[in-house]
Amino acid sequence: MTPADAHAMDERDPELPGQLLTAExxxxxxxxxxxRESDFALRTCCPGWTVRHVLAHCGAALRRVVEGRFEEGVFSPESNDRDIAERDGWSAAQVVDELERGMGEAGPVIAKAGGVLDGVALGEWVHAGDVREAFGEPGAYAGESLPYALPLLARLTRERGHLPLHADLDDTDEPLRLGDVSGERPPARYIGDAATLVRLYAGRPLVGTRYELAGAREGELNIFG
Structure with missing residues (x-):
């Protein structure tokens, strides 16, 4: 890889997080x-959280982004629980309304933040996968938004100095390079589908998946843990 190639990989597209949110x-x-309202009580893979809890957290997080409310401890487990509790009396429709507004309004704010909020967009997309999985719907951690999510995941892992990994994906034409490719550690190697790669990086359950991972342990890939 040449220095020019590395620079192109690292260059931030400020519109990408917003595109991911609106596509999703x-x-x-x-x-x-x-x-149905009862479906929002289904349990998700997030410990202790139902679909309703996940969606309330997502809507609250995006509302904080739009309103610029980032007090100390924001997005901590305690802060997330308070946000969810504040929405206990809401109907499922109200929770979805807030989420829809946030997914449409947060993009420009994230774009202007210089990259510090880009991970919020990726987290929202991962949680959408959690909901799909709880519903038994296809496309969890994949679907039509995947072309926006993968490059965002790759850039975030590079910015955070994550271990380097070369991913040969079954469902994309080009390999994906993640993590700090300029470091001394040889890149790990992943072979499998994109949704399973996302599960690995998001720390989601891997039951029923098929993939090959060499040069790294599963837990080393988790960027949200």
Missing amino acids: RDVLIPLLRAR
């Missing part, structure tokens, strides 16, 4: 509005 909004919100 356009497929997730209709799915949510078609579900």
Whole structure:
């Protein structure tokens, strides 16, 4: 890899997080509005959280971004629990309404933040996968928004100095390079589908998946743990 190639990989696209959010909004919100109120009580892979809890957390996080409310301890487990508790009396429709507004309004704010909020967009997308999985819907951690999510994941892992990894994905034409490719550690190697790669980086359950991982342990890939 030449220095020019490395620079191109690291260059931030400020519109990418917003594109990911709006692309996901356009497929997730209709799915949510078609579900019964009781479906929002289904358990997700997030410990202690139902679908409703996940969506309330997502809507609250985006509202904080839009309103610029980042007090000390924001996005901590305690802060997340308070945000969810504040929405206990809301209907599922109200929770979805807030989420829809946030997914449409947060992009420009994230773009202007210089990169510090880009991970919020990726986290929202991962949580959308948590909801799909709880519903038994196809496309968890994949789907139409994947072309926006993968380059964002790759850039965030590089910026955070994550271990280098070369991913040969079954469902994309080009390999994906993640982590600090300029470091001394030889790149790990992943072979499998993109959704499973996302599960590894997000610390989501791997039951029923098929993949090959060499040069790294599963837990080393988790960027949210």
